[in-house]
Amino acid sequence: MPINYYIFLSLALFCIGIVGVLTRRNAIIVFMCIELMLNAVNLLLVAFSKMNHFQNAAVNASAGSDGQIFVFFIMVVAAAEVSVGLAIIVMMYRNIHSVDINFLNRLKH
Amino acid sequence: MGITSILFWILSSIALFSALMVITSKNPMYSVIWLIIVFFAISGHYILLNAQFLAVVNIIVYAGAIMVLFLYVLMLMDLKKESEPQKHRWIKLAGAVAGGSLLLVLVAVLRKADLGNSIAETRMGDIGLIENLGKILFNEYVVPFEISSILFLSAMVGAVVIGKKE
Numbered sequence: 001m002p003i004n005y006y007i008f009l010s011l012a013l014f015c016i017g018i019v020g021v022l023t024r025r026n027a028i029i030v031f032m033c034i035e036l037m038l039n040a041v042n043l044l045l046v047a048f049s050k051m052n053h054f055q056n057a058a059v060n061a062s063a064g065s066d067g068q069i070f071v072f073f074i075m076v077v078a079a080a081e082v083s084v085g086l087a088i089i090v091m092m093y094r095n096i097h098s099v100d101i102n103f104l105n106r107l108k109h
Numbered sequence: 110m111g112i113t114s115i116l117f118w119i120l121s122s123i124a125l126f127s128a129l130m131v132i133t134s135k136n137p138m139y140s141v142i143w144l145i146i147v148f149f150a151i152s153g154h155y156i157l158l159n160a161q162f163l164a165v166v167n168i169i170v171y172a173g174a175i176m177v178l179f180l181y182v183l184m185l186m187d188l189k190k191e192s193e194p195q196k197h198r199w200i201k202l203a204g205a206v207a208g209g210s211l212l213l214v215l216v217a218v219l220r221k222a223d224l225g226n227s228i229a230e231t232r233m234g235d236i237g238l239i240e241n242l243g244k245i246l247f248n249e250y251v252v253p254f255e256i257s258s259i260l261f262l263s264a265m266v267g268a269v270v271i272g273k274k275e
Contacts, residue, residue, distance in 0.1 A: 001117055003227040007219055009121050013128055013147075015212035020132035022204030028137055028183060032144050035175065036128060039151050042167075047229045050158050050237075054230040065236040065245050071163055072246070075170050076257045080264035082175050086182050087271040093186045094274075 006047035013040035027089050027099040031082075038078050042071045113231050116157055124150035141179050148172045158229060160237030 013036060020033030049067025056063035089099060096103050127150065130143040148171045155164035235241060246254060 001113065001229055001231055003224055003229050004219070005117065005121075006229055008216065009124070011212060011215050011219070012125055015208050015215075016125070016128040016132060018211060019205055019208030022207060023201045024132065026137055028179065029132070029140055032140060032179065033132060035171070036131065036144065036147065039148065039167075039171070042163075043151055043154055046155060046158055046160050046163060046237075050160070050229040050231070050234060051227050053234050053236050054228055057234070062236060062241060062245060064234075065241060068160055068163055068237055068242055069246055069250050072166065072242070073253060073257060075166060077260070079170055079175060080260050082178060083264050083268045084271065086178055087268040090182060090185070091271055099186065 003047060003051050006044060010040045010044035010047075013037075013043070025100050025102060027092065027101050030101060031085055031089065035078065035082070038074060042074055045071050045074075113157065116153070117231075120150045120153045120157065124154075137183055138180075141176055141183065144179075145172050145176050148176070155237075157231050158237065159232055159234055162237055162239045162242050 017033045017037035017040065020036070021030050024030055024033070045067045049064040049071075051064075052067065053064030092104070093099055124147050127143045127146040131140045131147065134140045134143060148167060152164045152167045152172075155161070155167060
């Protein structure tokens, strides 16, 4: 497949994630939209790594595998991030009995 | 139009439709289910790109572990009582316009970009197989791999400390 298609697909997914972050008030859905954006970036990284492999396979047999290792590390960091982030959301729910992000405006005052 | 492009379009439309449903569903539970469908579609893309290791890891880690965590947290907190108060309509509109303009600008820029005849090879190439990725991961990237285990340990400790009732 031409690389353009993957670029536009990832771009669309990423922008859907951004719209979700900007328009929803539920903290958990905002968090899920961030995961969606991370996945869009992962898809683009894999597509570029396969493009790199296609162009440079004659020079270096393992060209492009760095990109896939990076995707693996992004998944690792995302898993750690989710565990801490959900713990924070649970703590917030325990304190103010809501997951509405509009209540988190104490820094403003 | 070969089988590859047919699969590409099917998977892409599934991913985009489910992503839209994630941000438009009223019930957070349905959002989680739609997001799992997005992850499966993206795993299908990985298989199409012959990145089999990442496809399997994506399903295990994202659809299997992370989304189950989300589901558990959603079930723990009883959100049905007060349904989510809606944001002001203008703020929603402003968010949609901002995201749409970002998409528009980036598409307009990238349409003119000279990518040559760059092709992401599908259904061939063996860099995405476990054997090759494992060799690279444990030779060149062994130090980041070990550091990520420390990151996991600290994340686990942090989650327990934050989630603990004082």
